[in-house]
Amino acid sequence: MDGESAKITAIALTTLAPLLAGLLCYIAPGRKSRNVLISAGIVSAMAGSVLLFLLLRGSPGHTIRIELGSVAIPGLGAISANEIITIAEITLAAAFIYLAARIKAFYALALSIAQLGAMIWYEFSYAPAHGSEHAVRILIDYWSGTMCLIVSIIGSLIVIYAVKYMEGQHSQNRFFAYFVGFLGAMNAAVFCDSLAAFLLFWEITTLASYMLIKHEQNTESLQNAKRAFQLNVIGGAGISAAIIVLGIACNISSLGEIAALEGAIAPALMLGVILLCFGAIVKSAQVPFQSWLLGAMVAPTPVSALLHSSTMVKLGIYLIIRLSPAFSHFPAVGYMLALIGGFSFVSTAIIAISQNNAKKVLAYSTIGNLGLIIMLAGIHTSLAISAAIILTIFHAISKALLFMGVGVVQHEMHTRDIEDTEGMIAKRPLIATIILMGIVTMIIPPFGVFVGKYMAIQASVAAPWMMILLAVGSAATVVYYVKWFGRLISTDREMERKPEHMSTLFSTPLAALLAGAIGLSFVIVQVVAWFVDPAVASMGYDVVLQAISVEVVTPSGYISSIAIGASMAAVLLAGLMIKLDDSKKTRPYSCGIEFPGELGGMYMHGYAGEDKVNKYVNFAGIALIMIFVAIGIIAMAVGKVM
Amino acid sequence: MNFQPSILFSILLSIAAPFIGMLILGFDRKITARMQNRVGPPILQPFYDVVKLFGKSELMVKKAQILFALMFVGTLLLSTVLLCFGGDLLVIFFLISTGMIFYTLGAYSVKSGFSFIGGNRELYQMLAYEPIFMLTVFSVGLITKSFRVDQIFGLEVPLVAIIPLPLVSMMIVFLIKMQKSPFDISTAHTEIISGPMIEYSGGYLALLKIAHWYEIFLVIGIMSLFFVVPGNPVLTVVSMAAAGLAIYFVSIIIDNVTARVHWNTMLRLSAAIGITLIVVNVAIVYIVAYIAGGA
Numbered sequence: 029m030d031g032e033s034a035k036i037t038a039i040a041l042t043t044l045a046p047l048l049a050g051l052l053c054y055i056a057p058g059r060k061s062r063n064v065l066i067s068a069g070i071v072s073a074m075a076g077s078v079l080l081f082l083l084l085r086g087s088p089g090h091t092i093r094i095e096l097g098s099v100a101i102p103g104l105g106a107i108s109a110n111e112i113i114t115i116a117e118i119t120l121a122a123a124f125i126y127l128a129a130r131i132k133a134f135y136a137l138a139l140s141i142a143q144l145g146a147m148i149w150y151e152f153s154y155a156p157a158h159g160s161e162h163a164v165r166i167l168i169d170y171w172s173g174t175m176c177l178i179v180s181i182i183g184s185l186i187v188i189y190a191v192k193y194m195e196g197q198h199s200q201n202r203f204f205a206y207f208v209g210f211l212g213a214m215n216a217a218v219f220c221d222s223l224a225a226f227l228l229f230w231e232i233t234t235l236a237s238y239m240l241i242k243h244e245q246n247t248e249s250l251q252n253a254k255r256a257f258q259l260n261v262i263g264g265a266g267i268s269a270a271i272i273v274l275g276i277a278c279n280i281s282s283l284g285e286i287a288a289l290e291g292a293i294a295p296a297l298m299l300g301v302i303l304l305c306f307g308a309i310v311k312s313a314q315v316p317f318q319s320w321l322l323g324a325m326v327a328p329t330p331v332s333a334l335l336h337s338s339t340m341v342k343l344g345i346y347l348i349i350r351l352s353p354a355f356s357h358f359p360a361v362g363y364m365l366a367l368i369g370g371f372s373f374v375s376t377a378i379i380a381i382s383q384n385n386a387k388k389v390l391a392y393s394t395i396g397n398l399g400l401i402i403m404l405a406g407i408h409t410s411l412a413i414s415a416a417i418i419l420t421i422f423h424a425i426s427k428a429l430l431f432m433g434v435g436v437v438q439h440e441m442h443t444r445d446i447e448d449t450e451g452m453i454a455k456r457p458l459i460a461t462i463i464l465m466g467i468v469t470m471i472i473p474p475f476g477v478f479v480g481k482y483m484a485i486q487a488s489v490a491a492p493w494m495m496i497l498l499a500v501g502s503a504a505t506v507v508y509y510v511k512w513f514g515r516l517i518s519t520d521r522e523m524e525r526k527p528e529h530m531s532t533l534f535s536t537p538l539a540a541l542l543a544g545a546i547g548l549s550f551v552i553v554q555v556v557a558w559f560v561d562p563a564v565a566s567m568g569y570d571v572v573l574q575a576i577s578v579e580v581v582t583p584s585g586y587i588s589s590i591a592i593g594a595s596m597a598a599v600l601l602a603g604l605m606i607k608l609d610d611s612k613k614t615r616p617y618s619c620g621i622e623f624p625g626e627l628g629g630m631y632m633h634g635y636a637g638e639d640k641v642n643k644y645v646n647f648a649g650i651a652l653i654m655i656f657v658a659i660g661i662i663a664m665a666v667g668k669v670m
Numbered sequence: 671m672n673f674q675p676s677i678l679f680s681i682l683l684s685i686a687a688p689f690i691g692m693l694i695l696g697f698d699r700k701i702t703a704r705m706q707n708r709v710g711p712p713i714l715q716p717f718y719d720v721v722k723l724f725g726k727s728e729l730m731v732k733k734a735q736i737l738f739a740l741m742f743v744g745t746l747l748l749s750t751v752l753l754c755f756g757g758d759l760l761v762i763f764f765l766i767s768t769g770m771i772f773y774t775l776g777a778y779s780v781k782s783g784f785s786f787i788g789g790n791r792e793l794y795q796m797l798a799y800e801p802i803f804m805l806t807v808f809s810v811g812l813i814t815k816s817f818r819v820d821q822i823f824g825l826e827v828p829l830v831a832i833i834p835l836p837l838v839s840m841m842i843v844f845l846i847k848m849q850k851s852p853f854d855i856s857t858a859h860t861e862i863i864s865g866p867m868i869e870y871s872g873g874y875l876a877l878l879k880i881a882h883w884y885e886i887f888l889v890i891g892i893m894s895l896f897f898v899v900p901g902n903p904v905l906t907v908v909s910m911a912a913a914g915l916a917i918y919f920v921s922i923i924i925d926n927v928t929a930r931v932h933w934n935t936m937l938r939l940s941a942a943i944g945i946t947l948i949v950v951n952v953a954i955v956y957i958v959a960y961i962a963g964g965a
Contacts, residue, residue, distance in 0.1 A: 451781065453734075472771065473764050482760055485808060486817065492952060495808050496801075496945065503800035507793045510771055514778025514789055522732040585758040585817035592748065592765070599744035603737040614729040616782030616869060630790040635937075 035083055035092050039166065041076025042176055043216040045069060050209025054201055062204060066191060069208040070184035073215070077180035081173045090566060092168040093221075109164040113225045114151045120231050121147065124261065127238075131254050136261040143268045150272050151224075162281045167221035169566035174417065174559045175218040175346050178424050182338040183211045185537035189432050190330035192533030193439060197328075203243055206236040207334065214339045218346055221282045223271045230267060230307070230343065234260040237340050240331045241324050252323030259320040263310030270303035287353045287567065298358045298669045299660035305348055305365060306657060312344030312398045314372040316649030321395060325387040329435030332387060336394045337428035342420065345401050349416055352408040353568050358663070360670040362406045363491075364656045369402030370497035371652060375645045377504035381511070382636035386434045386444050389508060390427065393470070396501065397423045397477075400484060403497075409490045410569040411582060415483035417560050418552075422469070422476030422545070429541040430466035433459060436534055450515045454523035458530060460516050462538050467509045469545040474589035474596070476549045479580070483573075486584050511630055520616050522608075552589045556580050683754040687891075691883030692716045694890065694918060698848070701922050716883070720876045728872025731780045735869060738776030739877045745769040746884035753891055756820035763807045766888055767800060769881065776878075777866030788865020794933040795853070799843040802944035806836040806843075809952055810895065822898050828909070830896040835951035837917075839944040840893050841924075844917060846936075847889045850925040853936055890914050 049069025056062035084090055096109035121144040128137035168176075190207060194200050213236060217229035234257070242253030274280040277296030286301060313321035321341065325332055335341060348365065355362035373396045380392035397419060404416040436459045437452070438444055452460040469475040473482075481502060488494045548555055557575040565571050574581040579588040634640065663670055696713040703710025712718070730736065749765035752758070770792070777789035811817040813832050814825060822829065830837065846853040867878055894910040894917075931939075 472768055473761070478764065482764065485760060485804070486811070488808075489812055489815075492808075492812055492956075495805060496949060499801040499804040499808070499945075502804070503797050506767070506771065506800065507797050510774055510778075510793060511790075513775060517734060517775065517779045518781045518786070519732065519779075520781040584811060584815065585760060587758060587761055592761070595748050596741065596744060599740050600737065603740040606733070606736055608730060608733045608736065612728055612730060614731060616731055616780050616785065630793065634934075 031083070031086075034079070035087075035094070038076045038080035038083055039094075039168075039219060041072040042080060042180055043212045043219065045072035045076065046212030046215070047209050048212075050205045050207070050212065053205040053208060056201055059200075062201060063191060066187060066204055066208055069211070070180075070187050073180040073211050074184050077173075077176045077215070080168065081177060084168065084170060084173045090170060090562065092166070094166040096164040096166065110162060110222075110224070113164055113222075113228055114147075117147060117224065117228050117231070118144065120228065120235070123235070124231070127235075127257070128261070131250070131257070133254050133258050133261075136258045139261050139265045143265050146272060147268060150275065154276065162222060162224075164225050165221040165282055165284070166219050167282075167284050168219050170559070170562035171346075171350065171417070171566055172218045174421070174563050175342070176215050177559075178342070178421060179211055179214045179218070179338050182424050182428050182541070183214070183334060185540055186330055186333045186338070186428055186432065187211070188533055189333070189435070189537045190328075192531050193328060193330050193435060199243070202239070203328075206239045207330070210236045210240075210334060210339055214343060217343055221284045223267075223274070223281055223283065226283065227264070227267050227271060230311075231264050233340055233343060234264060237324070237335060240335075241327045243327055243331065246326075249326040252320075252326050255323050256320040259310055259317050263307040263317075266303045266307035266310070270300045270307070273303065274300035283347075283350055286351060289354060289357065293357045293669050295663040295667055295669050297354075298361065298663045301351055301354055301358070302361060302657060302660035304351060305361065306653070308344035308347040309368060309402070309653070310344070311347075312341045312402065313395050314368055314399055314402060314649070315375055315395070316646045316653065318372070318376065318395050318649075322388065322391050325385075325391055329387070329431060329438055332391075333428050333431035333435065336390065336431060337424045341394065341398055342424065345398060345405075345416075345420055348402055348405045349413060349420075350567070352405045352413060355406070355408045358669045360659050360663075361656075362408050364406070364652070364659065366403045366406030366491055366494050368649075368652050368656065369399040369404075369406060370494050370501075371648060372396065372399030373403060374497045374501035374504070375641070375648075377501040377508070378636045379638060379641060379645070380508045380636075381504060382631045382633050382638060383508075384446050384631065386437070386446050386449070386512070387431075389446070389512065390430055390434065393505070393508075394423075394427060396505065397427075400481070400498075400501070403494060404484055404487055407487055407491045407494070409487055410564055410572045411483060412487035412490065413567070413569055414556075414560050414564050414573045415480050415487050417563050418476060418483065418555070419480035421555070421559065422480060422548070425541055425545045425548070426466055426469045426475075426477055429469070429538065429545060430463060432534075432538055432541070433463040433466055436530070436538075437463070446512055446515050451517075451519040453517045454519045454525065456528055457525045458528045458535075462542060464513060464516060465542055465545070467513050469549065471506055471509050474549060474552075474587070474592040475545065476552060476555070479549070479552055479587060479589060482587055483582060486582050489584065522613065549589055550593055553578060553580055677755075680754045680756070684751045687750045687754065687887040688880055688883040689717075691886035691890075692720075694886050695883065698918070698922060701919075702926060705922070705926050716879065720879050723871075723876035723879070724873045726872040728874055730871065730874065731782070731869050734779040735776050736874055738772045738779060739870065739874045739881075741772040742769050742776065743877050743881040743884070745772065746881050746888065749888055750884050753819060753888060756818065756823075759807050759810060759817045759819055759892070762819070762888070762892070763803060766885065767796070767803075769885070770796060773866060773878070773881070776870075780869040782869055784865060784868045788868065791933060792866055794936065795846050798853075798933075798936045798940040799846050799944075802839045802940055802948065803843050805945060805948045806840055807892070809833050809836050809948055812952065813955070819895065822895055823900060823906075825898070825900050828897055828899055830913075832955060833896070833951050835947040837893060837896055839947045840889075841917070841920065842940055842944045844889055844893065844921055845924060847885055848921055848925075850921055852924075852928040852931040854930055890917060893917055 046069040049065045052065050053062055056065055098106040098108045100106050124140040128140055213229045213232040217226055220226040238253050238257040241256050242249050273296055278294050310317045324335055376392040376396040380389050383389045401416045401419050404412040470477050553575040556573050561571045561573055572583050578590045579586045695716045700710045700713055745765050746769040749762050752762050774789050774792040777785045814821050870878055894914045897909040897913040899905040899909055
């Protein structure tokens with residue numbers, strides 16, 4: 029197999045194979061055949077993503093570029109790839125219109141119709157007349173390669189978990205069709221350089237997430253799915269508008285062209301980039317669009333794990349980081365993105381303190397971390413982008429771990445309330461430990477998310493005012509995670525640990541993710557050398573993170589995760605060896621006061637309750653977004669980029 | 671010329687650190703007593719207390735407490751060593767805050783009313799002081815253009831000449847860390863009987879006390895970094911020590927003239943005074959630099 033066909037194979041394995049496996053799941057006659065299809069889909073995605081990354085290392089310039097001019101289809105003759113994409117897009121838009129009409133989503137209906145009309149006009153009337161038809165371009169660099177690994181490996185682990193979780197539930201064929209297909213669509217989206225093709229897969233993820241959120245088919249899930257659909261159609265409309273603006277005013281049809289621009293910049297380009305970022309902000313559920321992701325928790329937990337960790341919301345992040353090199357031409361875009369992301373980070377961290385629903389805490393935590401990443405992309409220095417990539421990788425691992433842990437609790441103990449899990453360490457030590465480790469890897473050094481946050485603070489030297497948001501947000505983040513950790517370990521005596529049974533379909537992906545979260549944190553020097561630095565370099569930034577023996581050296585500091593981790597592990601091991609015999613055990617001291625059987629609280633409703641702060645948060649969020657878009661329009665009006 | 675603390679000095683300082691923290695606490699009790707017209711305990715009383723605690727048999731509820739106590743001391747020890755060797759100030763800060771997380775978890779691990787309330791209050795305190803502490807560390811990095819402690823010794827003027835206001839904000843952090851009025855909220859002896867520490871005894875309680883010594887050393891050490899006189903080792907030692915004493919004396923006075931406040935008030939004070947002062951100072955630095963650059 030020569031180089032070129034190996035690359036095509038790897039791309040097909042990560043995109044077409046899961047999509048096809050998903051489609052076939054729809055018509056699978058039984059559980060066994062469906063499981064075979066699911067396995068085929070995820071195995072090929074995982075193998076393909078690793079193969080692709082290895083091929084990247086050997087490719088000239090560490091990028092894979094493929095132009096799909098025309099494809100020969102038996103019986104139809106040669107048909108241009110661009111036409112295929114256009115036809116697929118029109119079909120999808122028609123499906124959206126049908127769907128929107130059926131669920132009475134009128135905003136989405138109006139937007140979809142307008143979008144369909146505009147796309148048809150642009151593709152069939154404007155583009156041919158102006159000779160701006162383009163081949164479909166695929167561009168894979170280390171950033172897309174890293175995203176593909178995240179999507180394929182973490183996504184596949186979630187699929188394995190879902191197979192067990194969904195056992196015995198209704199319409200599994202449809203569920204897994206979208207679930208497995210999602211991975212293919214995500215991979216395809218991160219490979220597309222052409223905006224039109226990117227939009228197609230973007231919209232497929234919108235459709236898939238809608239179908240997955242409404243899976244339970246009850247009033248609440250239908251309503252929340254509708255909201256997710258409406259909001260994401262608004263985001264998609266932003267991308268469509270960007271395509272038309274960029275195509276007409278700048279003759280630009282791909283992401284690569286935007287990031288590589290030099291010299292005089294047309295104001296329309298700024299508007300186009302703002303519209304693309306707007307789409308990404310909706311997709312990544314930033315304030316004021318957070319409601320769709322919060323509502324999405326009505327879906328079965330594997331869906332939440334998938335949407336929050338490796339797919340869907342990460343597509344918005346991917347796009348903004350991909351566009352970030354262009355922000356140097358129009359600083360206002362960077363500032364506004366930093367502000368929108370930073371505001372989402374701090375406001376969700378505060379609201380999360382008031383939540384006692386485990387899935388909701390995690391949802392707010394996701395929005396907050398994505399906000400931090402968007403803030404860093406807005407700062408767009410090399411260090412900021414490095415931090416953003418580290419956070420993207422480690423957040424995906426830890427968040428998948430946490431959601432799947434919470435999912436097991438829900439599956440077997442039928443509760444999502446953190447207060448109900450008080451003292452779970454004694455009753456279900458295994459699953460409690462997994463959630464505890466998930467929390468630890470989210471907040472405590474030397475784990476990866478912490479390293480990302482450490483670099484984020486250094487990166488905000490370039491935008492010092494952001495640090496206020498960062499400082500308050502990270503203190504609040506520590507509070508809500510520590511509070512949760514505390515509930516899980518709270519018991520009034522040492523209890524006999526019962527042996528605990530867990531299905532291997534649950535334990536394998538959980539163990540793999542836990543090993544990944546801990547292991548990759550210990551070899552973070554290699555993670556930086558293999559993934560982060562190459563990805564930063566492939567987007568045209570200078571590399572500033574140095575991986576020197578056991579230290580990651582930044583321009584203004586250094587951190588050695590191995591040294592910190594090893595010291596802490598040594599103390600932990602020493603502690604584990606201490607024996608506490610029963611004669612030295614006692615019961616808690618209460619000074620003669622009767623305490624209630626259950627201790628709870630510290631939700632700070634007065635400061636952090638949704639009913640108290642949501643109206644301010646949403647108002648500020650809407651204002652920020654409106655200013656953001658207005659800047660682009662003003663730039664057009666005054667004919668000057670800002 | 672860069673003043674690089676020699677390795678021997680760093681090692682000695684790491685070893686001396688807990689004792690410096692201990693002496694600060696000892697003097698604290700003595701001076702407080704004198705202010706109230708009492709004789710007060712000997713200066714080394716905290717040390718005697720710990721020695722005695724180690725000799726006592728311990729009664730614990732569960733083993734997890736021991737783990738958290740050890741992790742608490744361990745992370746603070748690591749942080750102290752990094753500070754003494756001129757490491758990365760952000761890492762030092764995060765290790766302190768990790769230590770506090772372990773301390774809080776130790777309190778939460780026992781289902782006991784007082785311990786639980788103590789844990790909650792510890793979190794309120796973190797919410798109040800972490801942003802100030804982090805912003806102070808950040809402003810040091812902003813001025814030094816590096817987060818390495820050794821770089822502070824290469825500045826042209828002492829930090830306090832450029833950013834004095836974060837030091838005022840850090841007084842809030844220091845008072846909280848010293849468990850002093852008006853912010854002795856988590857341990858509040860008269861209310862919740864030492865809160866987070868109530869379920870500890872014997873040697874493990876002694877560990878918490880020692881960790882507390884480290885904590886005091888770290889906070890006062892970071893605050894005295896503002897008084898490094900570049901290029902002059904002798905004057906640096908003198909001014910750092912004098913500053914440490916002054917900070918500490920102010921804290922004793924505040925302790926004696928105030929009463930414990932509700933955590934609500936603490937949060938508001940920390941946001942209204944703590945964060946604002948730092949922001950104002952950094953803004954002034956930027957404005958001055960802008961005017962100087964424009965002229």
